[in-house]
Amino acid sequence: MIWTGPPSLRGVGRFVETRRLLSLVLIGALVWSVASVGWGDGVIHTGGSDALKAFILGLFPPEISPDFLKVVVAATWQTLVHAVAAITLAIVVGLPLGIVASGALGSPGRARLAVAGTFRFGLAVMRSIHELVWAMLFVTAFGLSSIAVVLAIAIPYAGILGRIYSELLNDVPDAPLAGLRSSGASPARVLLYGRIPMVFTDILGYTFYRFECALRAAAIMSFVGIRGLGFEIQMSLHDLRFNEVWTLLLVLVGLVLLVDYWSGRVRRNIQS
Amino acid sequence: MISAGHLVDGQGLGKAFGEQRALAPLDLKIASGERVALAGPSGSGKSTLLYILAGLVSPDCGQLFLNSLAVSQLRPGRELSEAVGLIQQQFDLVPQLPVVQNVLAGRLGQWGLFRSLASLFSPRERGLALEALSRLGIDDKIDQRTGQLSGGEQQRVAIARLMIQSPRVVLADEPVSSLDPAQAEEILKLLIKLADDVAGVFVASLHAPGLIREYFTRVIGLRQGVLQFDIPADELTSSVLDALYDLDRTA
Numbered sequence: 116m117i118w119t120g121p122p123s124l125r126g127v128g129r130f131v132e133t134r135r136l137l138s139l140v141l142i143g144a145l146v147w148s149v150a151s152v153g154w155g156d157g158v159i160h161t162g163g164s165d166a167l168k169a170f171i172l173g174l175f176p177p178e179i180s181p182d183f184l185k186v187v188v189a190a191t192w193q194t195l196v197h198a199v200a201a202i203t204l205a206i207v208v209g210l211p212l213g214i215v216a217s218g219a220l221g222s223p224g225r226a227r228l229a230v231a232g233t234f235r236f237g238l239a240v241m242r243s244i245h246e247l248v249w250a251m252l253f254v255t256a257f258g259l260s261s262i263a264v265v266l267a268i269a270i271p272y273a274g275i276l277g278r279i280y281s282e283l284l285n286d287v288p289d290a291p292l293a294g295l296r297s298s299g300a301s302p303a304r305v306l307l308y309g310r311i312p313m314v315f316t317d318i319l320g321y322t323f324y325r326f327e328c329a330l331r332a333a334a335i336m337s338f339v340g341i342r343g344l345g346f347e348i349q350m351s352l353h354d355l356r357f358n359e360v361w362t363l364l365l366v367l368v369g370l371v372l373l374v375d376y377w378s379g380r381v382r383r384n385i386q387s
Numbered sequence: 388m389i390s391a392g393h394l395v396d397g398q399g400l401g402k403a404f405g406e407q408r409a410l411a412p413l414d415l416k417i418a419s420g421e422r423v424a425l426a427g428p429s430g431s432g433k434s435t436l437l438y439i440l441a442g443l444v445s446p447d448c449g450q451l452f453l454n455s456l457a458v459s460q461l462r463p464g465r466e467l468s469e470a471v472g473l474i475q476q477q478f479d480l481v482p483q484l485p486v487v488q489n490v491l492a493g494r495l496g497q498w499g500l501f502r503s504l505a506s507l508f509s510p511r512e513r514g515l516a517l518e519a520l521s522r523l524g525i526d527d528k529i530d531q532r533t534g535q536l537s538g539g540e541q542q543r544v545a546i547a548r549l550m551i552q553s554p555r556v557v558l559a560d561e562p563v564s565s566l567d568p569a570q571a572e573e574i575l576k577l578l579i580k581l582a583d584d585v586a587g588v589f590v591a592s593l594h595a596p597g598l599i600r601e602y603f604t605r606v607i608g609l610r611q612g613v614l615q616f617d618i619p620a621d622e623l624t625s626s627v628l629d630a631l632y633d634l635d636r637t638a
Contacts, residue, residue, distance in 0.1 A: 294479025294545070297441050298552050299468020299496020304503050308492055312483045 166355075173357025177365060184362075186347060191366055194343040197261060197333035201268035202326045209273035212238055213280030219306045235281065241274030246332050264336045264343075268329055279321055283314040316385055323378035327371050334367055394419045394588045395440065395556055399449035402435050409435040411613045412448055417588050417605075419555075422579060424599045424620065425592040427609035428632050433592040434476075436609070437558050440590065441473040453556060468496025472554035474545050474578075476561045482534030486525075486544050489533050490516040493551030519547040523577070539570070546577055555587035563593055571595070575602050596628050 214220060216238055218231035246267050253263035284306070292309045300308060311318075337343025344367055351359035393416045401412035410432040417423055425433045438444040439451065442458045451458040453470040461467045472493075480489045487510050494512065495503055502511060510516070520526040523543040528536060533544060542562070549557065559578055563571035575591075579602060582589035593599065599606050599620055606623050608615035608631045615631055 290475060290477075290479050291481045293443055294475060294548075295481070295492055295495065296443055296463055297471075297473040297475075297479070298493050298548060299463050299465065300492065301463045301495075301500075303500055304463075304495045307504055307507060308484070308488065308495065309481050312481055315483065 170357045174361045177361040178358035183359060187362060187366060190342060190344050190347045194333045197264045198329040200265045201272065202329045204269035205272035205276050206322060209276035210280060213277035216277060217281035217284040219284055219310055220302050238274045238277040242271045244271060246271050250336055259341050264333060264341050268332045272325060272329060276325060280318060283317050284310045287313045316382060320382055327374050330370055392418055394454055396452040400439055400446045400451060401448045402439060402446050408612050413614050419586050419588060421588055421605055422603045423590045424603040424606040426594060426606055426631060431609040432612040433609055434560055437473060437560050437592065441471050441558055442467050465496050468552055468554065470554060471556040472549050472552045473558040474549060474562055480533050480541055480544055484533055485530050486533050487513060487516045487529045489544055490519060490547045490551055493548040515551060519550045523547055550581060553585055555585050557582040557587060557589045559591040561592050571598060596623060596625060599623055
């Protein structure tokens with residue numbers, strides 16, 4: 116008879132073995148996938164290293180001729196408008212959906228949980244389709260237009276914001292909520308006076324982050340053919356005008372940095 | 388059977404959390420004007436009983452009537468908030484809100500939803516809050532973020548909220564446990580006055596026998612969820628209390 120260890124530890128031993136086996140399998144897969152790349156010829160395609168060099172040199176200096184800058188400003192404005200419209204719509208839709216999905220409203224009971232669960236499911240469906248796929252669907256329906264871009268970003272983003280809002284609203288400490296209830300507050304008033312104030316800064320911070328993402332998404336969208344930063348990047352790249360590409364990239368980076376700075380300022384103001 | 392005279396009428400109130408029995412079925416009748424102390428070691432069920440009396444936790448068995456109203460039928464709102472209010476041991480305020488909002492939360496049982504929302508932006512009845520806070524000596528903190536106040540100041544904000552709410556049954560969970568004797572007496576006097584002003588009832592959990600004998604009319608001892616004694620406060624002796632807390636003074 117083989118002694119497999121004291122009875123209480125046998126289950127643990129099996130669990131540990133499974134985890135070790137899994138780690139080995141994953142490491143093996145990583146090693147194999149890296150090794151199966153044909154390092155040597157063909158990783159960088161012919162002429163690629165020259166193009167790469169030319170691209171890097173394009174940064175010095177970036178294109179700043181007035182004619183081109185006019186194009187840049189128009190494209191930036193277009194992207195900004197799309198992003199702002201999309202995130203606004205996402206907030207307007209996502210916040211109420213997130214509140215219901217959190218189960219914070221309604222009298223305690225099975226009905227409320229069922230409703231909350233349904234809304235959680237709806238939010239998950241909204242975000243399961245990537246914005247580019249939504250864009251392709253809407254372009255088919257509405258043609259190349261701003262509506263297509265804005266809706267394509269707003270829908271999954273409403274799903275994302277709604278999910279995060281609902282989790283934030285749910286994860287608050289209970290003692291202050293019990294204090295409000297003891298004063299006679301209904302679930303709606305507990306939400307207004309307790310949950311929302313406690314998570315307001317977090318909601319603000321995450322929403323700003325999503326706005327940054329919306330900027331990137333709007334820039335990418337314009338590859339689909341609606342004018343914007345992505346469209347211009349693609350045009351300039353196609354013509355191998357790397358100086359122009361760099362100008363556009365710097366503007367995109369600048370936009371994101373600006374939003375980040377703005378977000379930081381707002382959060383500091385709130386907290387003081 | 389509703390007892391016409393008693394403000395608090397609990398029959399067979401019991402509660403278990405999972406397998407843990409927090410409170411064995413207990414009868415409790417309190418008439419207006421009484422001041423009841425709850426004594427007992429931690430885990431004895433004092434907080435559970437207070438939460439049941441406040442309507443925050445439903446008992447597993449038994450019925451509770453406050454002011455002749457069946458608590459199980461009451462939803463949060465005017466009737467419940469006028470009947471009973473509770474101060475928890477700590478941190479039942481919303482730290483991010485300014486003090487004035489935490490105090491005015493005492494009116495949430497009375498205000499409609501729209502009024503509650505509007506008041507968040509422009510506090511209605513600010514004068515009421517100011518008056519309560521100045522009676523407690525902290526009116527200068529009215530616009531400060533509640534989380535920035537000290538523990539003692541936050542307790543006064545909670546008392547101010549209770550003053551605004553003005554319930555007939557005033558409950559307090561260990562209100563003086565972390566206070567020095569002088570502060571303890573001051574807080575007890577404030578809370579008792581709250582109850583007396585509305586011909587109500589005051590129930591608080593605390594340990595100090597001196598305070599119990601001086602400020603309360605009745606003392607209930609709990610141990611591991613079971614009622615040990617329910618006697619007039621002046622009959623409380625050290626040996627009774629020692630037995631409750633299982634203190635071996637002979638060692």
